[in-house]
Amino acid sequence: MNAFIRPSVWAPWCLIAGTLALSACGGDSSDRAALDTGAGYQATIERTTYGVPHITSNSYGGAGYGHGYAIAEDNLCVLASAFVTFRGERSQYFGPDAEAAPMGTFGAPRNEDADFFFRFVVNDDQVAMFRDAQPADVRQLSRGFAAGFSRYVREVKGGDHAGRHLDCRGEPWLAPVTEQDVFRRLVALNLAASSANLLEEIVSAQPPSASARRLVSEAQDDHRFWVGGEEGIGSNTLAFGGDATESGGGLLFGNPHWYLEGVDRFYQLQMTIPGELNVSGVSIMGAPMVLLGFNNDIAWTHTVSTARRFTPYLLQMADETHYIKDGQQKALEAVDITIQIKQPDGSLTPKTKTLYRSEYGPMIDFGNPGLPAWSDTTAITLRDVNLENTRSFQNFLAFDKAESLDDFFAAINEHVGIPWVNTTAIGRGDDRALYSDITAVPNVPDSLLGGCQVAALGAGLPLLNGASSACDWRQDPDAVLPGAFGPSNLPHLFRRDYVANMNDSYWLTNPDAPLTGFAAIMGQEDYAQSLRSRMGHTLVEDRFNSRDGFAGSQINSVRLRDIVLNSRVLSAELLKEPVLAAVCGGTLSADQQLACQVLQNWDNTGNLNAVGAHLWSAIWLHLYDIENLYAVPFDANDPVHTPSGLNTGDSAVIGAVQQGFNDGVADVVDSGQALDAPLGEVQTYAKAGTDIPQYGGEGYEGYFTVLRNTYMHVVDFPEGEPVRAYTMLSHGVSTDPTSPHYSDYTEAYSRKQWHRVPFTREQIKNARLSITEISE
Numbered sequence: 001m002n003a004f005i006r007p008s009v010w011a012p013w014c015l016i017a018g019t020l021a022l023s024a025c026g027g028d029s030s031d032r033a034a035l036d037t038g039a040g041y042q043a044t045i046e047r048t049t050y051g052v053p054h055i056t057s058n059s060y061g062g063a064g065y066g067h068g069y070a071i072a073e074d075n076l077c078v079l080a081s082a083f084v085t086f087r088g089e090r091s092q093y094f095g096p097d098a099e100a101a102p103m104g105t106f107g108a109p110r111n112e113d114a115d116f117f118f119r120f121v122v123n124d125d126q127v128a129m130f131r132d133a134q135p136a137d138v139r140q141l142s143r144g145f146a147a148g149f150s151r152y153v154r155e156v157k158g159g160d161h162a163g164r165h166l167d168c169r170g171e172p173w174l175a176p177v178t179e180q181d182v183f184r185r186l187v188a189l190n191l192a193a194s195s196a197n198l199l200e201e202i203v204s205a206q207p208p209s210a211s212a213r214r215l216v217s218e219a220q221d222d223h224r225f226w227v228g229g230e231e232g233i234g235s236n237t238l239a240f241g242g243d244a245t246e247s248g249g250g251l252l253f254g255n256p257h258w259y260l261e262g263v264d265r266f267y268q269l270q271m272t273i274p275g276e277l278n279v280s281g282v283s284i285m286g287a288p289m290v291l292l293g294f295n296n297d298i299a300w301t302h303t304v305s306t307a308r309r310f311t312p313y314l315l316q317m318a319d320e321t322h323y324i325k326d327g328q329q330k331a332l333e334a335v336d337i338t339i340q341i342k343q344p345d346g347s348l349t350p351k352t353k354t355l356y357r358s359e360y361g362p363m364i365d366f367g368n369p370g371l372p373a374w375s376d377t378t379a380i381t382l383r384d385v386n387l388e389n390t391r392s393f394q395n396f397l398a399f400d401k402a403e404s405l406d407d408f409f410a411a412i413n414e415h416v417g418i419p420w421v422n423t424t425a426i427g428r429g430d431d432r433a434l435y436s437d438i439t440a441v442p443n444v445p446d447s448l449l450g451g452c453q454v455a456a457l458g459a460g461l462p463l464l465n466g467a468s469s470a471c472d473w474r475q476d477p478d479a480v481l482p483g484a485f486g487p488s489n490l491p492h493l494f495r496r497d498y499v500a501n502m503n504d505s506y507w508l509t510n511p512d513a514p515l516t517g518f519a520a521i522m523g524q525e526d527y528a529q530s531l532r533s534r535m536g537h538t539l540v541e542d543r544f545n546s547r548d549g550f551a552g553s554q555i556n557s558v559r560l561r562d563i564v565l566n567s568r569v570l571s572a573e574l575l576k577e578p579v580l581a582a583v584c585g586g587t588l589s590a591d592q593q594l595a596c597q598v599l600q601n602w603d604n605t606g607n608l609n610a611v612g613a614h615l616w617s618a619i620w621l622h623l624y625d626i627e628n629l630y631a632v633p634f635d636a637n638d639p640v641h642t643p644s645g646l647n648t649g650d651s652a653v654i655g656a657v658q659q660g661f662n663d664g665v666a667d668v669v670d671s672g673q674a675l676d677a678p679l680g681e682v683q684t685y686a687k688a689g690t691d692i693p694q695y696g697g698e699g700y701e702g703y704f705t706v707l708r709n710t711y712m713h714v715v716d717f718p719e720g721e722p723v724r725a726y727t728m729l730s731h732g733v734s735t736d737p738t739s740p741h742y743s744d745y746t747e748a749y750s751r752k753q754w755h756r757v758p759f760t761r762e763q764i765k766n767a768r769l770s771i772t773e774i775s776e
Contacts, residue, residue, distance in 0.1 A: 041065035041144055042775040048758050048767040050748070051733045051741030054270040054280075060137045063271045064144025064288045065151075069774055071267055071285065072152035073161075074734040074741070077168035079285055080153065082263035084173050086184045088119035092340040092348060093173045104264040105192035105227055106199050112351070115339045117199045120355045121362060122187050124180075126387065130190075131183040133390035138289075138397060142182040145288035150176030151776060164738050185286040189264075190392050193227045193420035194309040194384040198364060202382070203355065205365040207320040208375055210354070225458055227304050227420065233257065234503035235303035236536055236704060238560070239424040241496035242431025244544070246556045250405075250426025250433055251716045253564055254292060254301025257699075257708035258284075260731045266292075266711045268729045270759070271400075279400040280725065280759055282711045289397050292711070296723045296759070297428045298402045299715035302421035306460070306505040306523030307441045309420055310384040311473075313360050313466030314454045317377050323358060326469050332356040332363065360466065361387060371455065371463070381466060383473070385484055389440040391417030405430045412438045413487045416480040422501050428717040435499035435509045436492040437522065443474040443485045444521045460520045491515045491522065498540055502533040502704070511537060511640055528634040528643065531702030535570040537640045539563050539704060561714050561726060565752050567606035567695050569613070570702025571620050576604060578646035579623070582654050583661040591675065595665045598676050606697045606705065608680030608750075613697065615675055619664030620701050626656045683707075685730075685750070687743045692750045714754070722763075726754040 043057040043066025051074065055066035071079060082101075084090055090100050090111035100114035101107075109117070131139070153176050155161060156169050168174045188196055195202065227233045235256040242248040259265050263285050270280035271290060281293015292302050315323040321332045338352040356363040360383040365374060372378040386392070395417035402408040405427030412423065418439040425434045444462065452471035453462040465471045478486030491506040493499055499509045505523025506515045516525050529537075542548040543555055543563065550559050576599060584596035595615055602612025623629065631645035647653045668675055673682045680693035697703040712728045732745035748755065758767040 040776065041147055043069070043148070043773075045070050045772040045774070046764055046768050047770045047772075048764060049755060049769070050729070050745040051739070051769070052268050052270070052757070053733075054272070054758070054764050056272045056274070058273065059144075060140035060273065060277075061144035061147075063273055063277065064141035064146075065148035065776075066144075066774065067141075067269060067271060067283075067288055068145035068148025068150075069152050069772075070148075070269065072149045074736065074739060075265075075267070075285060076152065076156065076165045076174075076736065078263055078265075078735045079149070080168055080174050082185070082286060083177050083181050085114055085263075086118055086122060086181065086188050088115040088117075088339060089173070091115050091351075092342055093171075095342045096351075101263065102261045103259050104262040105189065105259075106196040109199050112339070112341070113200055113203045116203045116337055116353050116355065117196075118184075118188070119337045119339065120335060121191070121195050121202065121387075122184055127180060127184045127187055130187050130390050131180070134183075135394060138393055139179070141288040141397075142186075143179045146177050146179050146182050147776070148774070151774065153177075165736055166738065182286065182288060185263075186393055189284060189287060190386045190389060190419050191384065192264075193304070194386050195362065195382065197225065197227060198382070201364050201366050202362045203353075204367065205356070205363040205374065205380075207356070208373070209320060225308070225461060233259075233304060233708070234699070235301070235421075236500075236502050236532070236564075236706075237301045237303050237422075237424045238498060238500050238536065238540060238564070239301075239426055239433035239435070240498045240555055240560075241426075241433040243496040244498050244555055245716075246552075246554045247716065247718065248431060249428070249717055249719070250299075250430060251555060251557060251560060251714070252299045252301060252424065252426045252433075253560055253712075253714050254299075254424070255564065255712045256292065256302065256710055257706050258710040260708070260710065261735075265731060265735070266729065268711065268727065268733055270757075270764075277401055280757060281713070282729070287393065287396075289393065290400050291396050293400075294713070294715045294723055294725055295400065295402070297404060297717070298399070298408050298425060299427075299713070299717075299723070299725070300399055300408065300423055300425035301713070302418075302423055303501045304503055305420055305422045305437050305439060306503070307420075307437060307439060308461050308521045309386050309440065309442070310382055311442050311444060311461070311521075312364060312366075312457065312463050313358075313381050313383060313471075314372060314463055315358060315379045315381055316467040317375065317379050319376050320374070320379075321356070323379065323466070325359075325467055330359065332358055357381070358466070366457070371457075380463070383442070385440045385442045385481070386419045388483065389417060389419060389481055391415045391480065392419045392440070393417075404428070405432060405434060409434060409436070409492075412436050412492075414480070416440060416484065416487060416490075422506070424499055424501065426715070426717075428723075431496055432494045433496070433499045434492065434494055435501065435506070436490075437506050438487050438490040438492055440481055441485045441490065442521060443476060443479065443483055443489075445474060445489075445519050448474065449520070459524055460522065462521075485519070489519070491518055500533075500536050500540065502530065502536045502699075504529050504533045508533065508537070508639055526636040529639055530699060531570045532699035532704060532706070534640055535568060535702050535704040538570065539566075539568070541640065557714055557716055557724065557726065561754055564712070564714075565695070565705055567610070567697070567703065567705040569604050569606055569616065569697065571624065572602070572604040572616055572702070574644055574702070575623075575629075575646055576602075576616065578648065579619075579657055579661065582646065582648065583658050591669050592662065592665055594675050595661075595668075606679055606695055606703060608678065608693050608695050610679045611676055613679040614673065614677065614682050615664070615668055617697055617701060618667045619661050621667075622660030622663045623657060624700055626653060626660065628653055629657075685746055687737075687746065690743070692743065692746050694750060695752075709749075713757075722760050725757045725759065727757050728754060
């Protein structure tokens with residue numbers, strides 16, 4: 001993104017031109033083979049609008065094979081590079097100091113740090129344990145995915161697909177992969193809200209005699225423990241039940257705000273095994289099944305949950321490598337890891353590092369001077385529930401195959417394997433909407449904290465006493481995963497009006513039915529919601545009260561698709577007028593006078609033609625964290641509408657507002673942007689050769705329509721008709737600048753052009769751009 005006013009998340013990509021070619025490689029899908037074929041794969045890949053692949057096979061292995069081949073065709077270099085990362089080999093090919101990824105769930109660490117982490121935490125034993133716990137269908141999908149990806153790699157290395165994949169086609173690290181590589185990727189994805197998010201803290205943990213302690217330069221806030229270690233990674237969802245919809249059935253909006261670059265991007269596809277599986281939606285690159293989407297009976301989506309997926313433990317050390325638990329001395333496990341480091345002259349030099357783990361898990365150093373350092377008397381270790389959770393992708397595949405909302409909810413309770421996201425869902429012929437955070441969460445009830453919490457690292461994140469087994473995670477009678485909560489102690493809600501989540505906790509899933517009484521590790525209750533959450537509930541409230549410009553008070557697919565992209569800005573709706581009244585009446589510079597005029601005329605949206613949106617964003621960056629900014633404080637009995645109003649009675653607040661206004665105006669002027677520029681001229685998704693205008697803004701401003709929009713779908717089930725789904729994939733299906741589908745979906749997103757996704761055999765045939773048949 002070219003605008004200066006927000007952290008840049010938009011990748012500079014290239015403009016391409018071209019057409020999708022027809023190819024044929026044999027194979028015959030006329031006879032349906034057994035689901036467990038053992039050897040041999042066949043798949044048909046049909047591409048429709050924007051290059052979305054629809055994969056049909058007679059087996060799970062074949063479906064994975066088609067998926068692996070299709071995603072390689074679209075994203076070969078990114079995914080091949082990521083497999084190097086997960087194997088801990090980046091320093092061997094790229095040197096030790098470059099960033100291991102542009103962005104992603106494990107951040108952007110140095111290659112050397114990433115190598116040591118993946119060799120240590122996502123090691124061969126961990127991957128084998130995870131793999132061996134999988135049922136046959138997950139194993140077959142993963143094996144097939146590896147085979148399909150590897151086939152495409154061999155074709156490229158053999159000279160096929162000329163002119164494509166220019167970033168990697170001649171590189172030594174472009175190589176076939178195995179089932180083990182796919183499972184290594186899945187384990188890494190499992191850890192996105194826990195160990196992988198603490199990569200640098202784990203690899204820097206050393207006994208005091210080994211090295212000086214790495215200290216962070218700034219105080220750590222709670223964002224450090226979120227997915228990706230930053231604010232902004234999350235999602236929106238609105239799920240409506242029959243009382244709210246014109247049809248009397250469910251209606252679902254799903255909208256992850258996810259990664260626009262790197263291996264953690266979404267990939268849109270449909271996978272079909274006749275009579276067994278027919279699901280459409282998105283995977284996260286490298287995962288062989290659909291993780292978020294719809295079939296002909298169920299639609300679901302996910303949002304990042306506030307529940308913690310790990311707890312640190314403070315160990316009582318006997319010396320720097322031995323600790324005491326329940327009065328007995330135990331040795332830390334020392335693991336020597338050797339990686340290869342590419343030197344400036346191209347030669348390789350080995351480097352060995354010793355990392356340590358306790359019975360709980362890896363040793364960790366948060367680098368926080370306020371926490372105990374590793375010494376002869378204390379050290380901190382980590383227990384991660386998702387290092388123990390082998391059921392996550394079984395759970396996702398069960399969603400893919402669910403045949404009713406009851407079936408879907410039964411899968412949630414059977415597996416309790418979803419690793420770090422909330423779920424909302426609707427079902428055909430069912431007037432309920434479901435919210436669930438029945439997920440893998442450490443069983444740390446509040447009753448455990450009194451005698452075991454040493455310190456609090458963030459809301460719901462305790463540092464526990466590791467010297468006593470009395471402080472180990474508890475066991476629920478209905479727990480599926482040892483040491484994790486069972487379903488009875490985790491939140492869910494069925495409603496016939498609506499459920500929603502915008503990355504605040506479960507508490508305000510529905511303002512008329514707050515969920516309460518859960519352990520602090522799940523998230524907060526009775527607390528001020530983010531402006532984005534409040535905007536989401538406000539959009540629903542305005543629809544139900546006919547305040548949004550549409551007739552009636554119910555919702556349908558057309559209205560929902562319009563509402564979720566209207567780019568309203570709650571901070572402006574709440575405070576723009578009183579802020580301007582406070583700052584625009586005195587002596588002003590010419591730029592400040594123009595800013596007042598622009599904002600007075602602005603329509604309080606972030607649409608492409610909005611004049612003033614980028615100016616308000618620059619000003620709000622200086623206003624949003626002013627202490628006592630609001631006149632009406634938060635009221636837990638009115639959480640959607642409070643806090644509100646400008647605190648004009650506090651001179652310190654008004655002084656800070658005036659300074660923030662002046663600073664924001666100066667920021668825009670200094671950037672070279674015109675104060676009265678339309679948003680579409682200053683906020684763009686840069687792909688080489690073109691800048692694609694982007695609407696929306698940041699969640700902290702009160703945008704529901706955010707800049708990190710990646711995949712979106714609006715789904716319902718018209719009576720007597722196939723599933724009806726409209727989608728957008730803002731970054732497109734391909735990361736390859738030479739692909740004909742590198743920027744077309746991004747351009748459609750900029751136009752707010754929803755894509756009606758073909759789902760049935762007839763719909764796919766009518767929309768088909770190409771067909772590829774592969775077998776081996």
